[in-house]
Amino acid sequence: MPPLRPQTLMFMLFGDFVLDRGVCVFSGSVIDVFDRLGITSHATRSTLARMVNRGLLRRQRHGRRMYFGLTDRSTALLHDGRTRIWRTGAVNDAWDGDWTLLCFSLPESWQRQRHDLRSQLAWSGFGPLQGGLWIAPGSVPAQDIVTGLGLSAHARVFHARAGSLTDIAGMVRDAYDLTGLASRYQEFLSRWEDRPPFTDPLAARLSLIAEWLDAIRRDPRLPVEHLPADWPAVRAQKLFRDLEQQYLEPSRELATGLLDLRPAEIS
Template sequence: MPPNPQTLMLMLLGDFVLDRDVCVFSGSAIDVLGRLGVSSHATRSTLTRMVNRGLLKRQRDGRKMYFGLTARAADLLHDGRSRIWEAGAVNDRWDGTWTLLCFSLPESWQRERHGLRSQLAWSGFGPLQGGLWIAPGVVPAQDIVTGLGLSAHARVFHARAADLTDIGAMVRDAYDLSEVSARYQEFLDRWEGPAPFEDPLAARLSLTAEWLGAIRRDPRLPVEHLPPGWPAARAQKLFRDLEAAYLEPARAVAEDLLDLQIDCI
């Protein structure tokens, strides 16, 4: 499924605004997303919603409106950058350690339960049974429960599985491997053939957004406990090859297209 306008906007800002102390003119954003098939009305609505959600700040210069990143949006983009370039999609250096988190919340705490489960899934956890979730490696799970104000209702452990434990079966119980695999296969199906966009800037933004969509819910399970032919490595190589090919042509297009304002407040 193609990325939504907000995701494409974040990719644009991550490439050309993040860590640069600049804002981008709304008209430039409309031009760029227009190359991806997003209408000007949809782009303006997206900018407004992102301001209301605390992701963007805006400032006027004459008749022009410029948009810059808030600290919250910058944190999201730095996290995405880390997942793409540092963590990657292939966990071939696992040391055998698991992080275990067990929690018990009152039945009436539906919102808190949903928030905790969402953040655990984002951080690579899968539900093993009841209120027990696991993730490969050492994960700062205590930060998750503390940030949600749930420290009194959760416990975190780091452990290794005993020799008699069937880790492959445990992984299949805790994670929907078919869903994770399908996201990588969808990425491969879309990008292994002819590029969906001739414009290099549009292609790069869409490529990065779709790759982040593929890896963002991947728990990075150890490769030795994944099914044969797991598509993550092939998909990651394809992404990196295409990203490198699009980089300079996309920058050249952006340099002519983007109206950036320095010293963004």
């Protein structure tokens, strides 16, 4: 898999040691942590500056030292990621049989609107079944998507269950790229199953969580009962949870000695 972006790793660091703690972290501490990940001080400083410019981090000065804290925007993103990783997970083994269906019909000239709609549907777990009909397992707030894009007049949302004669496994194969989904989990397993890429527990934990989030973020969480019997997400999720627990305490001990934290100023 391609190298993780420093911004992704920065989010993992702040999500682990800053989120919901009312603190900010000294830039020099961040540089020390990123050095363990093989990222230069120049790249780390550039990443911090870019994230400030994008409204993802905020600066706070104490004497001659510059500290960085989370913004409302980055806090919301990290809470969403936390839910996706630790609560939702990658293996849908408690599916209730419900589907969300969205059908749409847009004028041929609306190429941009069609692209935007398809992109947001795919991000939300939908797959194209046929023509303008997309499906997603479970209850998905699809109306929010079409309303946000100003397309409410061109789309309809339904919730339904498949009939007894429907080949659900075949429908899933038709609507989703199972090969592509499986390959992301196979890549994760190949990197972490036998010889993890980092021996340093702090670097390992941040990379592990970042790579796991990258693997699951576009997974529509298809019902595992209708997936191939050897679906790699099952083994990958177990590996992630085992390693995450293995790295948890050693990484916290290292972080305690490395991170200079201060109370965040209320803006």
